[in-house]
Amino acid sequence: MVRLEINGHVTEVEPGTTILQAAEREHIEIPTMCYLEGVNQVGACRMCAVEVEGRPRLATACETEVTEGMVVRTNSLRARHAREVLFELLMSDHPADCLHCIRDGDCELQDLGRTLGASKSRFAGKVSRSQIDDSSRAIVLDASKCILCRRCVSVCNEVQGVGALNVQNRGFLSQVGPGGDLLLNDAACALCGQCTVVCPVDAIHEADGTQRTWQALADPSKTVIVQAAPAVRAALGEEFGLPAGTLVTGKMVTALRELGFDHVFDTNFGADLTILEEGYELLGRLVAHFRKLGVIDDDQVAALGLADLPEPVLPMITSCSPGWIKYVEHFYSDRLAHLSSCKSPHMMVGALAKTWLARRSGLDPHDVVTVSVMPCTAKKFEAGRPEMNEDGVPDVDVVLTTRELGRMLHQAGVDFSHLPDGEFDNPMGQSTGAADIFGTTGGVAEAALRTVYEVITGRVLPDDAVQLKAIRGLERMKSATIRFEDVLPQWSFLEGVEVPIAVTSGLKGAAVLMDQIAAGESPYLFIEVMGCPGGCISGGGQPRPTNDEIRRKRMEALYREDAGKPLRRSHTSPAVQQLYAEFLGVPDGHLSHELLHTHYTARTPV
DSSP, X not given: OEEEEETTEEEEEOTTOBHHHHHHHTTOOOOOSSOBTTTBOOOSSOTTEEEETTOSSOEETTTOBOOTTOEEESSOHHHHHHHHHHHHHHHHTSOOOGGGSTTTTSOXXXXXXXXXXXXXXXXXXXXXXXXXXXXXXXXXXXXXXXXXXXHHHHIIIIISOOOOOEEESOGGGOEEEOSTTOOGGGSSOOOOXXXXXXXXXXXXXXXXXXXXXXXXXXXXXXXXXEEEOGGGGGTGGGGGTOOTTOOOHXXXXXXXHHHTOSEEEEHHHHHHHHHHHHHHHHHHHHHHHHHHTTSSOHHHHHHTTOOSOOOOOSSEEOOOOHHHHHHHHHHOGGGGXXXXXXXXXXXXXXXXXXXXXXXXXXXXXXXXXXXXXXXXXXXXXXHTXXXXXXXXXXXXXXXXXXXXXXXHHHHTTOOGGGOOOOOOOSSTTOOOHXXXXXXXXXXXXXXXHHHHHHHHHSSOOOTTOHHHHHTOSSOSEEEEEEEOOSOOGGGGGGTTOEEEEEEEESHHHHHHHHHHHHTTOOOOSEEEEESSTTSGGGOTTSOSOOOHHHHHHHHHHHHHHHHTOSOOSGGGXXXXXXHIIIIIOSTTOHHHHHHHBOOOOOXXXX
């Protein structure tokens, strides 16, 4: 242990501990700006400057490790004065339009000013050029507000492994963005939005969808439909001061009706639908694989009702995370055949709203506006993909992030915390517990296994199955093996077969799995990839801040929602069964492929 003194407090800490960490253990607060625990500890902003006895210069607490006998003063006159000057220098090159800024009241730079007691800047001079990159449908970069803290750079490079954002140029001309003077829309960016979560100011934010939504709600000729993703209900309450992990499903439904939406549907309906489509797609690939090996013949295949088999491209990889899809299109474009062809759940709901529901209700699809409330910024890009439409009518018109919905509710004066619980509208408001866990890493794989296991064995996969426990949690890489035993007669060729699966969240982990596939060394048959660390619970559109403690609470909330449902396996949903009976026919069938499946685009890895 290392013994040191901080502000007169003597303490002992493990070797390798930084001054900032040691101070936190003593409940001593040191201001920070660029610091992100475990991600960005570079001392770029110098706001955590402290005085260390015997050293001529101030030390940055976030990156300076403690030494035996060190004496630290975090609140000395010299340290406070240095922080004040640094803050004034930051503000001399920062817009003073706080009242017009979307981050007003939720800005770490504002908070820092209050902490330091700084009310003005004594410095004036040349300011950075105002350059706004709004080329993408998902994320906006505003160089004039950037304070060069490099948080976004660290997340993009170290956590996600994408490298779309870096500091370009030098000195006063430095700014964050893609290299080669590329706009964000032209760069190899996944648009995952993790940069928007960690940006302390408004230099990076989601592209606005609120104005289009307000306009649609004000147009009496439009039928405006809204749906909300599972992860939203575990995080929206944070926008109104509720603790992380508070489930607000019923209040969220009532709040959406307060805004004036004509129908309030649940993206979980689409998640249940995705499981059937994706599950049967996986079964089709497995059957095609065994037919190719000569284990079964064409008559046995026909008996399963799977005569039109796909190419047996394995492992099959989930496709419900649009940031992941864009990433693989850029960096592994020769491996697109491994992706499930299923659209993501909210796109399925949008497609059905413009077709099945419109026909049932006698509506012109052109007069139906579909709005998705998502935890994700990449969903905004996904909704604009040319593949996501039917006869020129987009499946989803507008995507709002959880944060944007929170802003709209504040603008409308909705007293969220005191709202009564409401219920989703039918027919796309019913769902099973399997759909709820779509919002967390491992959830899609578990939901798929619940259905596939029962289809093959006729038995329910127990909740406490070792395989399910292995794919839960926040670890970046998880794996399990499902063994099919005592199978139903028609699936006899799978008796004793082991299906190894992998789960990863965050694009850095995805790259590891894709490199295995590219090298012909992947041991897996099924892989779940979520583009954001922890899954949708910490998507790029979720409330700030997001850390592992908050991720765990949101994750636990979704598992509680799952456990409280009377139906917990997607194929048992009466609403989904009705949809197939009266409209779609069979899972992975012709009409399903026309409306609910898609294809992908090879992109340059710029």
